[in-house]
Amino acid sequence: MKSLKSIYNFLAWYYRKLESIFIDNYLGVKTSGIISTIVPGYPDVYYCETLYYWHLRKIFDQVTIHKSDVFYDLGSGYGRVLFYAAEIGFSKIEGFELRPDAYALAIKNIAGYRNNKSCDITIKCMDVADVDVSKADVIYMYNPFGLATLKKVIEKNAVLPKGIQIIYFFNENIECVNYMNSLKWAKVEKVRKLPCNIYTT
Numbered sequence: 455m456k457s458l459k460s461i462y463n464f465l466a467w468y469y470r471k472l473e474s475i476f477i478d479n480y481l482g483v484k485t486s487g488i489i490s491t492i493v494p495g496y497p498d499v500y501y502c503e504t505l506y507y508w509h510l511r512k513i514f515d516q517v518t519i520h521k522s523d524v525f526y527d528l529g530s531g532y533g534r535v536l537f538y539a540a541e542i543g544f545s546k547i548e549g550f551e552l553r554p555d556a557y558a559l560a561i562k563n564i565a566g567y568r569n570n571k572s573c574d575i576t577i578k579c580m581d582v583a584d585v586d587v588s589k590a591d592v593i594y595m596y597n598p599f600g601l602a603t604l605k606k607v608i609e610k611n612a613v614l615p616k617g618i619q620i621i622y623f624f625n626e627n628i629e630c631v632n633y634m635n636s637l638k639w640a641k642v643e644k645v646r647k648l649p650c651n652i653y654t655t
């Protein structure tokens with residue numbers, strides 16, 4: 455029985471990987487791969503990597519989206535989530551990325567995506583600690599950095615308008631998710647079977 459489970463897990467992983475390659479091709483982008491270089495002056499920057507589209511569908515199925523909503527990805531990497539956000543109907547989409555090499559790839563991807571679709575996507579190469587997130591309706595973070603930067607982002611934006619949804623995919627980053635859970639939210643929802651919470655202000 456154990457080996458049947460591992461066959462199923464392998465097939466599920468393979469399907470998700472192929473699906474992501476297919477969707478990237480369809481959208482005219484290339485958003486997979488890992489960049490793990492050190493960024494001088496930023497000791498708690500995590501790898502540049504991304505989830506499969508399968509995960510994104512699962513996560514965003516639990517997010518309430520309105521037509522005029524603004525989406526921010528804090529640590530936007532190659533831009534996969536920006537394109538996904540455009541596909542599911544956000545009206546304005548902004549990404550913020552510290553790594554110049556990931557930023558350059560994302561800019562190239564935006565050009566490729568625009569060949570196929572009209573959209574309002576922008577990315578800035580900057581530290582998220584300097585971002586005012588109060589204009590966003592939905593904020594996404596896929597385990598981008600450690601506790602020091604997470605605290606800076608939250609403390610800088612301590613008073614946020616009501617109703618902002620913050621998607622936080624924490625992987626095994628218990629320290630950071632404990633910090634998020636310790637704050638006061640109107641609602642906290644767990645994404646089923648994923649290490650991801652949705653916090654509503």
Ligand SMILES: C[S@@+](CC[C@H](N)C(=O)[O-])C[C@H]1O[C@@H](n2cnc3c(N)ncnc32)[C@H](O)[C@@H]1O
Nearest residue numbers: 502503504529530531551552581582596598599
């Ligand atoms: C795990 S990746 C997620 C990429 C993207 N959100 C996605 O899901 O496809 C985290 C990204 O956050 C970026 N990052 C880490 N610290 C940052 C900071 N202080 N300011 C901006 N970006 C940062 C990293 O360079 C990396 O590209």
